[in-house]
Amino acid sequence: xxxxxxxxxxxxxxxxxxxxxxxxxxxxxxxxxxxxxxxxxxxxxxxxxxxxxxxxxxxxxxxxxxxxxxxxxxxxxxxxxxxxxxxxxxxxxxxxxxxxxxxxxxxxxxxxxxxxxxxxx
Amino acid sequence: xxxxxxxxxxxxxxxxxxxxxxxxxxxxxxxxxxxxxxxxxxxxxxxxxxxxxxxxxxxxxxxxxxxxxxxxxxxxxxxxxxxxxxxxxxxxxxxxxxxxxxxxxxxxxxxxxxxxxxxxxxxxxxxxxxxxxxxxxxxxxxxxxxxxxxxxxxxxxxxxxxxxxxxxxxxxxxxxxxxxxxxxxxxxxxxxxxxxxxxxxxxxxxxxxxxxxxxxxxxxxxxxxxxxxxxxxxxxxxxxxxxxxxxxxxxxxxxxxxxxxxxxxxxxxxxxxxxxxxxxx
Numbered sequence: 006x007x008x009x010x011x012x013x014x015x016x017x018x019x020x021x022x023x024x025x026x027x028x029x030x031x032x033x034x035x036x037x038x039x040x041x042x043x044x045x046x047x048x049x050x051x052x053x054x055x056x057x058x059x060x061x062x063x064x065x066x067x068x069x070x071x072x073x074x075x076x077x078x079x080x081x082x083x084x085x086x087x088x089x090x091x092x093x094x095x096x097x098x099x100x101x102x103x104x105x106x107x108x109x110x111x112x113x114x115x116x117x118x119x120x121x122x123x124x125x126x
Numbered sequence: 127x128x129x130x131x132x133x134x135x136x137x138x139x140x141x142x143x144x145x146x147x148x149x150x151x152x153x154x155x156x157x158x159x160x161x162x163x164x165x166x167x168x169x170x171x172x173x174x175x176x177x178x179x180x181x182x183x184x185x186x187x188x189x190x191x192x193x194x195x196x197x198x199x200x201x202x203x204x205x206x207x208x209x210x211x212x213x214x215x216x217x218x219x220x221x222x223x224x225x226x227x228x229x230x231x232x233x234x235x236x237x238x239x240x241x242x243x244x245x246x247x248x249x250x251x252x253x254x255x256x257x258x259x260x261x262x263x264x265x266x267x268x269x270x271x272x273x274x275x276x277x278x279x280x281x282x283x284x285x286x287x288x289x290x291x292x293x294x295x296x297x298x299x300x301x302x303x304x305x306x307x308x309x310x311x312x313x314x315x316x317x318x319x320x321x322x323x324x325x326x327x328x329x330x331x332x333x334x335x336x337x338x339x340x341x342x343x344x345x346x347x348x349x350x351x352x353x354x355x356x357x358x359x360x361x362x363x364x365x366x367x368x369x370x371x372x373x374x375x376x377x378x379x380x381x382x383x384x385x386x387x388x389x390x391x392x393x394x395x396x397x398x399x400x401x402x403x404x405x406x407x
Contacts, residue, residue: 030206031340032265032381033213035332040387041216041229042254044147044243048192048233 143236145173146185147228148215149385150244150251154179155222162215165190165208170215173237175244178251181219182240190233199231213385220385224258226251227385254390261327261353262383266366267340268315268348268376270307314373315348325365326352330388347376351388 146165154172162170164183173180188194198204212230219225234240244251323329334346354362363380370378 028213028381028384029341030209031335033209034205035335036384036387037209037212037216037227037230039332040391041227042150042251042390043229044232044247046147046232047235047239048144048187048190048195048231 144185144187144190145171145182145234145237145240146190146212147232147234147240147243148181148183148212149219149228150226150255151179151181151219151223152177152252152255153223154181154219158218158222162218163211164215165211171237173240173244175241176248178244178248178255180240180244181215182234182237183215185233187235195231195233216385216387220262220383224255224260225385226254226258226390227387257328258353258386258389260356261386262356262359263386263388264326264352264354264359264362264380264382265384266318266322266348266350266352267335267346267379267381268311268318268350269340269342269346269379270311270344271375271377272344311347311375314376318369318373318376318378319348319350321369322350322352322362322365325358325362326354328353328389332388344377348378351384353386353389 146168148164148170159170159172159181162181164170165185166189168184171182171184173182189198198208209230216225216227220227234243319329319331330351332349332351334340334349337345340346352362366378366380370376
């Protein structure tokens with residue numbers, strides 16, 4: 006053993022020599038955004054924004070290429086991340102439950118405004 | 127540069143200063159820095175203080191001040207390249223010896239401030255470097271193997287009540303099978319993690335990656351990080367192989383060696399054992 010080498014174990018314990026292929030972007034992002042020593046820098050963009058960013062990355066991206074292909078640009082519209090936030094023109098890929106949760110109060114508001122409460126019964 | 131940077135606005139700093147911290151090491155072999163490429167192609171520099179070396183990229187505040195940095199971080203393309211560049215420097219350092227990696231986007235106004243941080247946290251950094259010497263981080267991820275889960279209840283159950291009731295019964299049976307499968311794979315993940323943790327010097331169990339981030343076809347049930355003595359690596363690899371053979375209901379994937387990203391902070395109390403929403407399965 007001369008030093009660490011990167012084997013990759015897959016399925017039934019089969020070890021594949023992985024060589025020096027570039028590490029998976031998701032793994033890298035997870036490590037550099039979530040971990041590592043926290044030293045308060047002078048430039049305070051980091052914590053809130055980055056934690057939120059990580060969260061969103063976890064939820065949204067499959068890979069950066071895919072993200073680009075499907076036009077993920079939520080940060081442009083996100084009040085947490087962007088001071089020039091504006092409402093999205095059209096919703097990006099979303100968690101269906103979240104979409105539904107957001108839709109429901111809106112539907113109820115509309116219903117109330119139109120005074121058609123009896124429709125629910 | 128005096129220490130007015132503490133209170134003064136950005137404009138009081140020279141516009142061409144600023145330092146992006148990659149990590150802290152005890153010493154740097156000659157020529158290490160010359161081979162490294164820093165943030166956005168910048169030069170990589172060493173900042174020495176109290177027997178420690180901070181490795182930084184030149185990061186002009188016109189580019190890495192609060193506003194510009196916020197803008198950059200919001201750009202997924204830049205974020206990807208920044209993550210890879212930062213990781214590239216940290217990984218290169220870890221190949222020369224122990225390194226304490228800094229979290230992404232740790233930016234100081236100038237190298238004097240970096241030196242001050244080295245001095246302030248010298249004891250903590252030195253202890254971390256001692257702990258990490260001769261060890262590397264390995265990741266073991268476990269994924270559900272679909273065939274190993276109990277089959278979903280597809281049969282039409284007997285009983286009246288019409289299509290609606292039948293649907294509800296079917297749905298309940300499916301959910302029960304799903305819960306059972308989740309319980310079995312969760313237990314397997316815990317067993318695998320405990321076995322690896324016993325072998326490793328230190329361990330962390332991180333929250334499983336969302337499938338959209340992992341890119342895997344099935345749900346991740348284990349996202350473990352293990353600090354392993356370099357001398358014990360063969361044994362660790364062998365253990366992963368044995369565990370994979372013993373537990374066919376999870377597919378194990380070993381990645382590494384990683385710089386010890388997971389082992390430089392105090393263990394967050396149980397934070398990693400986040401309970402995942404079953405809906406994400």
